[in-house]
Amino acid sequence: MALPFRVNPLIVRGLDYYNRTVFEVTTTALGAQNAVAAGGRYDDLVSAMGGTATPAIGFAAGLERLVLLLEQHPSLPKRSDIIYIAYTGQNGLKEGLILAEEMRTHGWHVELHGQEASLKSQLKKADRMGATVTLILGDQEIDTGTVLLKNMGSGQQETVPRASLPDHMQRIRNIP
DSSP states (O other), X not given: OOOOOOOOTTOOOSOTTOEEEEEEEEOSTTTTOOEEEEEXXXXXXXXXXXXXOOOOEEEEEOHHHHHHHHHHOTTOOOGGGEEEEEEOHHHHHHHHHHHHHXXXXXXXXXXXXXXXXXXXXXXXXXXXXXXXEEEEEOHHHHHHTEEEEEETTTOOEEEEEGGGHHHHHHHHHTOO
8 A cells, every 4th residue: 555664673561461563643742742552462361361372453443533633634524524335235235435535536435335225214313423415326327327416504406427526526526
């Protein structure tokens, strides 16, 4: 993923049960409290507690520190940049995954339901997460090369040709 890193053979985690690889994610943006996440391997922990030897890895993250970093980040998605993709059936899931990746390459924050659920429950989830647009894919949309676009604020729906969806979404993004 081309993430910059530095190997530090002297890093020490505060817990004796770690073995082999340990890691720490730090930042210079938060002053003296620079650790954001840390963890490592602890292959002998379960057996030390009386259980069967079990290779393991774990980590912990400072949620408050992550929130502070996210607030400082200029490219956080604006509310108008959040798309939820709802689908029906296995073809809908497959096309939804492809569509999600395509929209992400255009700079959108995209959420896709992880398991099969009713369209009604997917739309409720989209509303709860604050998506302004839900793209709906079913067999009819897939067969016709379209996407049903639902404006979550107004409830209005329109059918958009799949090929022109990125341009259509860009116009939506530019509406204040």
